[in-house]
Structure formats: C-alpha cells, structure tokens
Amino acid sequence: MKMDSGSSRILNVNVGILGHIDSGKTSLARALSTHFSTASLDKHPQSTERGITLDLGFSSFLVRVPDSLLHLPYDQLQFTLVDCPGHASLIKTVLGAAQIIDMMLLVIDVNKGIQTQTAECLVIGEITSNDLLVVLNKTDMIPESTRAEKVDRMRQRILSTIKTTKFKDVQIISIAARPGGSDDVSSCGPPPVGMSAVMSSLTSRVTEGMLRKKGGNFLFAVDHCFPIKGQGTVLTGTVLSGECSIGDVVELPAVGLMKKVKSMQMFKRSVQSCAKGDRLGMCFAQLDHKSMERGLVASPGTVPSFDAAIVIAEKIRFYRGPVHSKTKFHVTLGHCTVMATAEFFRQSDSTVPEDISSAEFPGHPNETCDDAITSSCGEVSFCEDKEYRYCEQLQSQAKTNNFDDTRSGVTIRCANPAYDGSSDAPGSPYFALLTFDRRVTSPNGTLYIASRFDSDINQKTCRLAFYGRLARPINLEHDYKELRFIKAFKVKEREGAIDRVIDAHYAIGRGMFKRETDLSSFQGMKVLTCRGEEGLIDGAFGKSGKFKLYFKDGIRPIEKDAGHVRLLLRFKRHAFDKENKRMFQ
Numbered sequence: 001m002k003m004d005s006g007s008s009r010i011l012n013v014n015v016g017i018l019g020h021i022d023s024g025k026t027s028l029a030r031a032l033s034t035h036f037s038t039a040s041l042d043k044h045p046q047s048t049e050r051g052i053t054l055d056l057g058f059s060s061f062l063v064r065v066p067d068s069l070l071h072l073p074y075d076q077l078q079f080t081l082v083d084c085p086g087h088a089s090l091i092k093t094v095l096g097a098a099q100i101i102d103m104m105l106l107v108i109d110v111n112k113g114i115q116t117q118t119a120e121c122l123v124i125g126e127i128t129s130n131d132l133l134v135v136l137n138k139t140d141m142i143p144e145s146t147r148a149e150k151v152d153r154m155r156q157r158i159l160s161t162i163k164t165t166k167f168k169d170v171q172i173i174s175i176a177a178r179p180g181g182s183d184d185v186s187s188c189g190p191p192p193v194g195m196s197a198v199m200s201s202l203t204s205r206v207t208e209g210m211l212r213k214k215g216g217n218f219l220f221a222v223d224h225c226f227p228i229k230g231q232g233t234v235l236t237g238t239v240l241s242g243e244c245s246i247g248d249v250v251e252l253p254a255v256g257l258m259k260k261v262k263s264m265q266m267f268k269r270s271v272q273s274c275a276k277g278d279r280l281g282m283c284f285a286q287l288d289h290k291s292m293e294r295g296l297v298a299s300p301g302t303v304p305s306f307d308a309a310i311v312i313a314e315k316i317r318f319y320r321g322p323v324h325s326k327t328k329f330h331v332t333l334g335h336c337t338v339m340a341t342a343e344f345f346r347q348s349d350s351t352v353p354e355d356i357s358s359a360e361f362p363g364h365p366n367e368t369c370d371d372a373i374t375s376s377c378g379e380v381s382f383c384e385d386k387e388y389r390y391c392e393q394l395q396s397q398a399k400t401n402n403f404d405d406t407r408s409g410v411t412i413r414c415a416n417p418a419y420d421g422s423s424d425a426p427g428s429p430y431f432a433l434l435t436f437d438r439r440v441t442s443p444n445g446t447l448y449i450a451s452r453f454d455s456d457i458n459q460k461t462c463r464l465a466f467y468g469r470l471a472r473p474i475n476l477e478h479d480y481k482e483l484r485f486i487k488a489f490k491v492k493e494r495e496g497a498i499d500r501v502i503d504a505h506y507a508i509g510r511g512m513f514k515r516e517t518d519l520s521s522f523q524g525m526k527v528l529t530c531r532g533e534e535g536l537i538d539g540a541f542g543k544s545g546k547f548k549l550y551f552k553d554g555i556r557p558i559e560k561d562a563g564h565v566r567l568l569l570r571f572k573r574h575a576f577d578k579e580n581k582r583m584f585q
Contacts, residue, residue, distance in 0.1 A: 010062070011074040012266075012277050013206055014238060016082045016097055018124070019107035020115035024137040026057065027178035028107055029083045031192035032199065033059035035267040037236065037281075056097050056223055057083035058236070058279060060267050063203050072211060079202055080238075080279040081105075091120060091463070095449050096294070096335035098124045100221055100238040102277070103131035103205055105198075110136040110154050110174070114161055116460050122165055123318050127449065127467050131205055132167040134158060135198060140176035140190075173197050212276040218242035218250065219443060220282065220297040221334055225289050232262055233287040235297060238279050242299065245273040251300040254441045255291050258300060259284045294335040296441060305441045306473035310382050310486065311448060313344060313432040315396040318462040321452070323394040329450040329465055331434060333442045340434040342450065342466075345488040345575065347428040348389035380429040382471040388488040390575040394430055394466055431471065433486065433576065439477070446470045483576035490575045492583070498529065498565040499546060501557050507549045508541050509567055515545045522547075522569070525585055530566040531556070537569075 017025045037058040060080045065072065082101055084094045098104075104125045108118055125132055136158075142150050151174050162170055175194030222237040244250065248261050263283040264271050274280050282297065296303055315323055323342075331340040434450075449467045474482050496512030509527070513519060519540045527535050527549065535551040549555075549567075558565055571583045 009074045010076050010078045011065070011072070011206075011210070011212070012078045012080055012279060013103070013202075013210060014080045014082060014101045014277065014279065015202060016084060016101035016104045016129070017107060018084050018094060018098075018104060018121040020109070020112075020117040020121075021085075021087045023107045023109045023112075023115075023118070024177050025107045026083050028105075028135065028137065028175070028198075029057060029059050029081045031177045031195050032079075033061050033081060035060045035062075037267060037279075055085065056093060057081075059083070060279070061199070063199060066203055066206070069206065069208065072208065077203060077206055079199075087117070091117075091451070091453065092330070092332060092337045094121065094124065095332040095337070095451075096223070098128040099334060099447055100240065101129060102210055103133070103202070104129040105202075106132060106134045107137050108134060108154075108158065110139050110151060111141055113154060113157060119460075120462060120464070122162065122167075123316060123462055123464055124449075125167065126165055127316070127464075128447065130166075132170050133198070133201055133205070134162070134170050134172045135194070136172060136174045137177055139174050140179040140193065171201060173201060210277075214243060214275065216241045216276075217299040217302040217443075218244045218248075218297075219299075219303070220244070220250075222292065222295050222297060223335055225293055227289040228283070232283045232285040233289040234281045234283050235292075236279075236281040237297075239274050239276050241276050243273060243275045244282075249300065250297050251303070252287075252292065252295065252297055253303040253305060254295040257287070257291075259287060296334070296443075298443070303441055303443045304473045305439050306436075306475050307439045308433065308435045308474040308476045308482075309470055310472040310474065311432050311434055311470055312380055312382070312468035313342075313394055313430045313450075313466050314468055315394050315430075315466045316462065316464050317396050319396075319465045320461055321465070323465050325390070325392050325394075330453045331436070331448055331450045333440060333446050333448045333470070336440055336442070338440055339437040340450070342394075343433045343435075343575070344391040344394045344430055345388040345433070345486075346391055346430045347386050382431055384485050384487070386487065388431065388486070390488050390490045391430065394432070432466075432468075433483070433488075435476065442470060442473075444470055444473065480578065484574075484580075486576050488575040489572040492571055492573055494569040496567040496569070498549075498555075498558060498567060501555055504554050505551050506538075507535070507551065507555050508546055509537075509549050510544075510546045512567060512569060513545045513547065515543065517545060519547055521583055522571075525569060525571060525583075527567050527569045529555070530568075 017029055019025050058080060060078050062076050062078050065074050065077055082097050084097045106118070106121060106125070108114060136151060136154060139147060139151055155172050158172060159170070162168060173194055175192070175198060177192050179190040179193060219240040219242060220235075220237050221240055222235045224236045225233065227233050244261060246261050246263060249258055250261060251258055261282055262285050264274060264280050266274070266278060266280040271280065323344075325343040326341060328339050328341050330337055447467070447469060449464055451464045453463060455461065455463045476482055494512045496509050499508040499510040501507045513522070519537070522537050523539055525537050527537060529535070533551055533555050534553070535549045535555065538548040538550045540546070541548045571585050573583050574580050
C-alpha cells in the first residue's frame with residue numbers, strides 16, 4: 001500500500017530482519033517494501049553473483065498511524081527494514097545492525113526449523129531488543145493437504161524452544177514471501193501470502209515509548225558510503241541520538257574532519273532536518289568516499305577515540321566456554337569490530353582470595369568471584385573511589401535453561417547449571433578493562449558485544465561471550481600509567497607453618513618465604529593460623545627464610561603429635577599498575 005508522504009509527519013521505526021541463511025529474509029523485505037534505498041535487496045555485485053545477502057539492505061513501507069497513537073504528532077508510520085545477512089561468517093555485520101533496530105523480525109524456514117544462525121540471532125535479540133516477531137516462511141512448499149498440520153507442529157516446536165528466552169510469549173505468523181520462487185509480484189505468479197498479517201502485527205507493536213526524544217548530541221551511524229558525480233559524497237545510516245539540519249557543521253571523528261551538511265534524503269525524499277531514529281542519506285561536498293566505509297558522524301568534539309576502555313561486563317548465558325582474563329575477543333562497537341584483550345574485576349570489601357576453604361582457617365569466609373550479578377548492565381557505573389578485586393574469570397548469572405532444538409541438531413546450552421534462577425543471588429557487577437589492538441572511535445555508553453569468531457562455525461555453539469556498556473574510554477598510546485586510577489587488586493596468598501613456639505606471644509615460622517626473599521616488604525602483615533590465632537610478621541629469623549611472629553592475644557603451645565600448625569598470609573597487589581609492586585593488606 002503506497003501512501004503520499006510529501007507533507008506527512010512520519011515516525012520511523014527500524015525493524016531488523018534476521019535469520020539463518022536462505023530462510024527468505026530478502027524476499028520478505030521485497031514483499032513488504034514500497035521504497036528502496038541504494039543499498040537494498042542484495043544490490044552488492046557479489047551478492048548478485050553468489051545469490052546470498054552479504055551486506056545490510058535497507059527498504060521501507062508506510063502505514064497510517066493506528067487509532068491508539070492518533071494523539072501523537074504523526075500522520076504515518078514508516079517501517080525501515082534492515083535486511084541482515086544470514087551466513088555465520090557475516091555475524092559481525094548482524095551485530096552492527098542489531099544496535100540500530102527498534103524491534104526484531106526473525107525469519108524461520110518452516111521446512112527446516114531453528115538452525116544454527118537462527119539460534120545466534122535469538123541470542124543477539126536477547127541483548128539488543130525487547131520486541132520480537134517470528135515468521136514461518138516458505139509455507140507454500142508444503143502440500144496443501146498437510147500444510148496446516150505441519151505448520152502447527154513447527155509452531156509448537158519453536159514455542160517450546162523460545163520459551164527459554166525472554167521472548168517466551170512470542171507471536172508466530174505463517175507466510176510465503178515468495179510463492180513459486182518468483183520475486184516479480186507483477187508477473188503471473190501468485191502474490192506473497194501473509195504480508196497484511198505481518199504489517200498489522202508490526203503496527204500494533206509501536207508504542208508511545210518509541211516516540212523519539214529530542215535533545216542530546218547528534219550521533220549518526222554510517223553503514224554505506226558512495227559518491228554522486230557533481231553532488232559530493234553520500235553517507236547513509238541511522239540517527240542514534242540528537243538532531244541535525246542542512247548547513248550544520250558535524251565531525252567525522254574517525255578521519256578527523258569537520259564538514260557542513262549539504263543536503264539530506266530519506267528514501268529519495270529530500271528533507272531539511274533529521275532526528276533520532278531516522279534512516280537517511282547525508283551529502284557532503286569535497287569528501288573522499290574512500291576515506292570511510294562505516295563509522296560515525298557526530299556533533300563536534302563529542303565522540304572520543306581511544307585504545308582501551310573500562311566497560312560493564314555480563315557473560316552471555318548461552319556461551320559455554322570459560323571467559324578468562326587476559327584472553328582476546330572480537331569486540332563489536334556499532335559497525336566496528338576489533339580485537340581486544342579483556343581483564344575482569346568487580347567491587348569487593350573482602351581481601352580473601354579464591355579457593356581458600358573457611359573450614360581450614362576459621363573466621364574468614366570463602367568469598368570467591370563466582371557470585372551471580374544482580375545488576376543489569378545499564379544500571380551500574382564505574383567509580384574511581386571504590387576498590388575492586390581482580391577476577392581471573394567472568395562468571396555468569398544465567399539460569400539453567402538450555403536453548404535446544406534436538407530435531408534440527410541445534411543445541412546452545414546454558415553456561416552455569418548450578419544456578420537455578422529461583423532468586424537473585426547476592427553479588428556485585430563485573431567490569432572489564434578492554435585493551436584494543438588498534439584505536440576505536442565510540443561515544444561513552446555504547447553497547448558492545450565480545451565474541452569468539454575464531455570458534456568452529458560447524459560446532460553449533462554460541463560464539464557470543466559477553467556484553468555490556470562502555471563506561472570510560474582510556475588512552476594508553478603514550479602512557480600506561482593511565483591505568484593507575486583503577487583501584488583493582490589481585491589477592492595473593494602464601495602458606496607456611498609454625499616451626500616452634502618461643503613463648504606465649506612469640507613464635508618462629510617457616511616455609512612461607514625463600515632464603516633470598518626481602519622480608520621488609522612483609523613486616524607488619526597479619527597472618528592466621530589454622531587454629532584461628534592472628535599474628536604479625538615481626539621480621540626475619542636467621543638467613544634460611546624463617547621469620548619471627550608476634551601474637552598480641554597469645555599463641556598456644558604445639559602439643560606433641562598434634563602435627564603442623566599451618567599459617568596463611570593474605571595480601572593485595574595492584575593489578576594494573578605495573579610499576580607499583582607494593583604489597584598491602
């Protein structure tokens with residue numbers, strides 16, 4: 001249904017079309033759309049040659065504002081469809097698209113069910129979207145005599161699988177986007193089936209909460225760039241925040257340029273301004289189209305470039321592997337994916353290290369980094385004044401539910417089977433220091449997703465490891481001392497034994513230090529016996545590594561045949577300050 005948009009007030013809603021390769025995503029976009037951008041319907045030469053979607057495609061259609069939203073200052077709704085590639089090797093492109101959409105449309109081949117990338121798209125949806133519509137495509141390939149039964153059976157399988165996600169009450173619509181295999185709707189072939197139901201469902205999902213709030217710095221995510229002879233260079237993308245008008249000066253931070261906006265178009269309609277949520281092309285004079293393919297356009301001076309960052313981190317519950325500190329991940333921020341090394345830490349008031357049993361040393365509970373996170377990534381912030389504890393591994397707050405469709409062979413199991421999800425476990429949120437292999441450009445608060453794309457794509461497991469928000473960018477290019485402000489500590493321990501008790505308050509210890517150790521760094525530190533007695537290291541005793549201990553509240557004699565009285569020393573050391581080797585408790 002075509003509608004005149006010449007003078008209409010239009011609210012744009014971005015809908016991501018995701019799914020496994022060859023499930024019919026592009027055919028659905030073609031069947032729904034009435035306006036097509038220069039980057040739509042697999043116009044990329046290699047897409048045409050290979051017959052698959054290789055890049056993001058953009059198209060749109062207009063509908064009237066529903067009665068429930070007539071009080072809003074809009075005449076029409078424009079649904080911009082973001083057609084995403086389905087091949088496993090192109091998941092980085094999908095991650096970039098997922099961060100600009102308002103709702104997600106998941107396409108499933110009714111004859112194949114949930115496939116590997118279908119499952120990965122659901123995981124992306126859990127992170128980036130709160131609204132999902134599932135369409136069962138290619139129903140025309142099922143004989144009419146058994147169609148209703150087979151479609152219903154597949155619907156029940158999908159509902160059973162998706163119930164483990166936050167989309168457990170998802171709506172499922174049966175369609176045939178390309179009956180008979182023809183893309184030409186004007187030909188003698190049958191028209192697409194189910195498009196009205198899809199359009200109605202999408203329209204019903206638009207709420208007043210999608211009304212674009214004005215204000216804030218202008219930020220425009222660029223996904224395509226091309227020259228127009230005699231005009232300049234056009235950057236197409238989506239407005240993430242703020243507003244912009246023709247004649248405004250904006251910054252291209254990744255290339256360090258300031259440019260004036262020459263003109264704007266939304267799906268070949270000229271406009272004077274744009275605002276958050278709009279999909280458009282912006283034309284700039286004297287800009288080399290080869291200088292950037294994807295990136296950001298922003299209000300001058302608002303988007304930093306950096307080579308490290310503190311981020312809020314939450315493990316993705318379907319990632320099965322361990323997420324260790326000092327491991328490299330593929331980190332996606334917007335349309336940019338770059339390798340980064342992650343090191344994790346979290347707030348803690350305890351100096352007790354991991355893996356120490358409270359039964360062996362009474363009075364000191366065993367507090368490890370295994371506690372579940374109770375705060376969501378959007379509700380916490382990093383604070384320089386707080387102390388944090390370095391963690392060797394990022395743990396999950398996941399429930400035990402598995403994402404499992406055994407008939408299709410797709411199984412993505414939850415990472416933390418010990419947590420039953422019945423209540424929130426106590427704990428503090430995780431943070432991470434990400435050190436990037438090259439400089440990146442991104443505003444503070446940006447959503448990121450860390451993945452392991454080097455995993456075998458044939459293993460049918462989730463490759464997305466953890467995600468969160470950018471909390472603070474850091475520049476380490478010239479000085480690694482920039483990390484000193486992070487008060488994160490590694491908790492260390494040393495064990496020894498009482499060699500002999502001298503009197504009621506003094507004893508000699510052994511086995512904790514080497515002969516050559518300088519004990520001046522440890523003098524005055526507290527130690528604990530396995531009997532619960534607390535003492536202080538008073539200094540070296542001889543030259544064999546033994547040391548003298550003082551017990552203010554006294555120490556009991558060692559009874560004959562009682563065995564060794566073990567000693568434990570716990571202390572902290574800066575995790576990120578490489579020059580400061582000082583130890584303290």
